[in-house]
Amino acid sequence: MTVSLRDTISTAPVDDGMILLDERTGRYWQLNATGTLVLNALLQGATTAEAARGLREHHPSLPAGQAEEDVSALVTSLRSARLVTP
DSSP, rough: OEEEEOOTEEEEEEEEEEEETTTTTTEEEEOOOOOOOOHHHHHHTOOOOHHHHHHHHHHHHHHHHHHHHHHHHHHHHHTTTEEEOO
């Protein structure tokens, strides 16, 4: 599954990740560098499995199952906050 940002979401890079702004509500979210890595992969068309593999490439000691759970949890959080659409 790939995702895309909702039309009302703007992003801005910061030193340690990314800021997301919902222009509709005025709410901000901040992703750390790892969350930014995963979100960028998904926005570029990667599946969750591919994003998890990319995460493991940056963090080789991370178990495969944990990487998949982390990516899934991030996608769930982004969806719950209505920042992305499937």
